[in-house]
Amino acid sequence: MPVDAVLLAGGLGTRMGGVDKPSLVVAGTSLLERAVSAVSVHGRVVVVGPQRELSDPPRRLLWAREEPVHGGPVAALAAGVAALDRDSRAGESAVIVLAADMPWVNEADVQTLVDRLTTDDSVDAVFASDADGVTQYLYGVWRGDALRRSLGDGAAAGRAMRALVPERTATIEIGTTADIDTESDLDRVLGATTLSLADARARVRAVLALLPPRSVPVQDAAEAVLGEPLRALTAFPRFDTSAMDGYAVAGDGPWNVRDDVVYAGHGGPEPLASGSAVRIATGARVPPGSTSVFRDEHVTLDGSRLDLLPDAPVRNDTRRTGEDWTVGSTLAPSGVSVTPALVSTALSAGVESLLVRGPATVRTVVTGDEIRSSGPLADNQIRDSIGPVLPSFLRACGFRPRGETHTLDSEGGFDTTLTAASDVDVVVVVGATGGGAADRLRGALDRAGARVVVGSVACRPGGSCVIAVLPDRRVVFGLPGNPYAAVATLLCLGPSISAALTGAAPTVPRTGQLIDPPPTTTSARLVPAVHEGDDRWHASESTRTAHLAGLLGCDGIAVVTPGTVSGDRTEILPVPIR
Numbered sequence: 001m002p003v004d005a006v007l008l009a010g011g012l013g014t015r016m017g018g019v020d021k022p023s024l025v026v027a028g029t030s031l032l033e034r035a036v037s038a039v040s041v042h043g044r045v046v047v048v049g050p051q052r053e054l055s056d057p058p059r060r061l062l063w064a065r066e067e068p069v070h071g072g073p074v075a076a077l078a079a080g081v082a083a084l085d086r087d088s089r090a091g092e093s094a095v096i097v098l099a100a101d102m103p104w105v106n107e108a109d110v111q112t113l114v115d116r117l118t119t120d121d122s123v124d125a126v127f128a129s130d131a132d133g134v135t136q137y138l139y140g141v142w143r144g145d146a147l148r149r150s151l152g153d154g155a156a157a158g159r160a161m162r163a164l165v166p167e168r169t170a171t172i173e174i175g176t177t178a179d180i181d182t183e184s185d186l187d188r189v190l191g192a193t194t195l196s197l198a199d200a201r202a203r204v205r206a207v208l209a210l211l212p213p214r215s216v217p218v219q220d221a222a223e224a225v226l227g228e229p230l231r232a233l234t235a236f237p238r239f240d241t242s243a244m245d246g247y248a249v250a251g252d253g254p255w256n257v258r259d260d261v262v263y264a265g266h267g268g269p270e271p272l273a274s275g276s277a278v279r280i281a282t283g284a285r286v287p288p289g290s291t292s293v294f295r296d297e298h299v300t301l302d303g304s305r306l307d308l309l310p311d312a313p314v315r316n317d318t319r320r321t322g323e324d325w326t327v328g329s330t331l332a333p334s335g336v337s338v339t340p341a342l343v344s345t346a347l348s349a350g351v352e353s354l355l356v357r358g359p360a361t362v363r364t365v366v367t368g369d370e371i372r373s374s375g376p377l378a379d380n381q382i383r384d385s386i387g388p389v390l391p392s393f394l395r396a397c398g399f400r401p402r403g404e405t406h407t408l409d410s411e412g413g414f415d416t417t418l419t420a421a422s423d424v425d426v427v428v429v430v431g432a433t434g435g436g437a438a439d440r441l442r443g444a445l446d447r448a449g450a451r452v453v454v455g456s457v458a459c460r461p462g463g464s465c466v467i468a469v470l471p472d473r474r475v476v477f478g479l480p481g482n483p484y485a486a487v488a489t490l491l492c493l494g495p496s497i498s499a500a501l502t503g504a505a506p507t508v509p510r511t512g513q514l515i516d517p518p519p520t521t522t523s524a525r526l527v528p529a530v531h532e533g534d535d536r537w538h539a540s541e542s543t544r545t546a547h548l549a550g551l552l553g554c555d556g557i558a559v560v561t562p563g564t565v566s567g568d569r570t571e572i573l574p575v576p577i578r
């Protein structure tokens with residue numbers, strides 16, 4: 001059955017101060033684009049609302065506007081159906097009707113509704129409902145004729161959507177159907193949702209606030225991120241200088257060579273009269289009056305007479321003031337990492353201090369009554385196998401580790417831990433992220449008034465990780481307790497956290513061609529991978545998560561997203577080796 005779609009994208013969002021809700025960007029994608037991508041596998045798509053830029057427009061896109069503008073959802077729906085009727089192409093027998101202000105709409109859920117309508121002759125419309133059984137009438141699929149009957153001849157405009165609903169309907173629970181009316185709605189719903197890895201990364205970047213910038217001596221800025229562009233305070237070269245050992249000359253040759261020698265770092269050289277030359281060292285300031293420098297290889301000296309060799313190339317070996325850059329030139333943009341090359345360039349440019357952010361400091365909190373970091377182990381205890389190595393993984397993500405503590409599985413212990421680690425930017429908690437009896441992190445975050453940025457992620461292992469912001473802006477990054485799950489999640493999401501805090505410019509992920517990837521359906525998989533040469537990588541079928549033995553002999557962790565097939569370019573997380 002051909003299926004078209006009408007997306008209602010005109011709402012005014014008065015509770016959000018009149019913001020254009022369909023344009024709200026949630027985890028990198030606007031709500032309108034989410035709605036469009038949920039329906040674009042079907043036929044025509046009518047967007048009712050002001051025309052907006054779409055990053056990935058559907059093949060058969062129509063725009064419409066309701067009468068009067070902001071006349072409500074029924075008027076908008078009528079305008080959408082009228083646009084379908086005006087369009088001369090083949091008519092449909094079902095119409096998807098979606099409000100473009102729901103962050104959760106997705107192709108699979110829409111397909112579930114379509115499948116029901118197409119296989120069940122006893123219903124004229126199928127709507128989504130949430131876990132509480134509340135029906136969302138702006139998230140449904142209608143038989144075309146039933147929809148047109150309900151809309152009638154225009155008399156329906158101004159009525160409530162509910163009043164249009166045909167008698168024969170079905171509802172299907174598809175989890176959350178919440179629409180978004182306020183910023184905090186959005187925040188709450190997103191924090192309670194399992195995000196894709198890409199959405200989790202995008203949300204981290206969108207939500208976490210930049211650390212305050214600080215001014216530090218250039219030599220102490222290593223590993224931080226520039227908080228302002230690097231601008232030259234001095235020209236380079238700072239003065240006209242000789243690039244070679246040779247002779248500074250004035251005017252045309254042959255030249256009469258003076259007795260003195262101009263050395264680098266010595267006092268100002270005497271001016272050079274026309275027709276004379278002076279021996280000069282690399283790096284020395286050229287004398288006033290000099291018109292050129294010729295290197296030793298290009299000249300002959302006979303007594304005090306200097307000649308240019310007949311076959312010498314026409315080349316002036318003077319480096320002129322400001323030839324490489326002038327005062328005020330921008331040498332690096334804000335957001336780049338302070339590498340040794342950047343430190344060196346800053347020093348060449350007369351810059352003594354830099355305005356930087358980060359590296360974000362991290363305290364690690366290892367949790368669990370069974371975990372011991374030293375001493376003999378009782379029968380029911382295990383060695384902390386993650387705390388001692390976590391600093392390497394943290395540094396690989398751009399963090400600066402600042403020590404480790406151990407918390408027992410008690411409520412009070414977690415509350416104290418979160419308060420105690422007040423001297424760092426990020427608290428990384430290992431374990432206790434799950435919903436089990438001993439897993440206390442989420443409760444402690446709640447009591448601390450934290451804002452959950454990422455509540456869980458569609459990836460295995462590590463789906464139970466949590467990223468939250470405490471009221472004092474410190475970030476809490478909860479890693480699942482199983483050591484492989486902990487490091488895989490850290491390598492996957494840690495760089496996004498570190499970059500969001502420091503303002504580091506986005507980097508292109510490393511990728512490789514993955515041969516025979518393990519199967520994935522709905523969650524991404526983080527599996528150890530071996531570099532087989534050239535661009536080819538081979539990922540393990542699966543890995544045990546309770547230890548890191550699976551990483552031995554591996555060069556990276558492949559991020560295998562759903563639908564990856566052999567030969568696909570796949571993100572590879574580098575695994576630190578020291």
Ligand SMILES: Nc1nc2c(c(=O)[nH]1)N[C@H]1C(S)=C(S)[C@@H](COP(=O)(O)OP(=O)(O)OC[C@H]3O[C@@H](n4cnc5c(N)ncnc54)[C@H](O)[C@@H]3O)O[C@H]1N2
Nearest residue numbers: 366383384385386387431432433434439479480481482485
């Ligand atoms: N009912 C369910 N239970 C669990 C699920 C689930 O989906 N349903 N997921 C399992 C997975 S997978 C993981 S991962 C863990 C994540 O839970 P937590 O973050 O709460 O982790 P813990 O329960 O605290 O610890 C899990 C595991 O890891 C060991 N561990 C913890 N810290 C260390 C350490 N520093 N060194 C070595 N080993 C450590 C700990 O002893 C546990 O065996 O939840 C599962 N359960």
Ligand code: MOO
Nearest residue numbers: 461462480485545
């Ligand atoms: O997801 Mo657990 O994080 O598989 O080991």
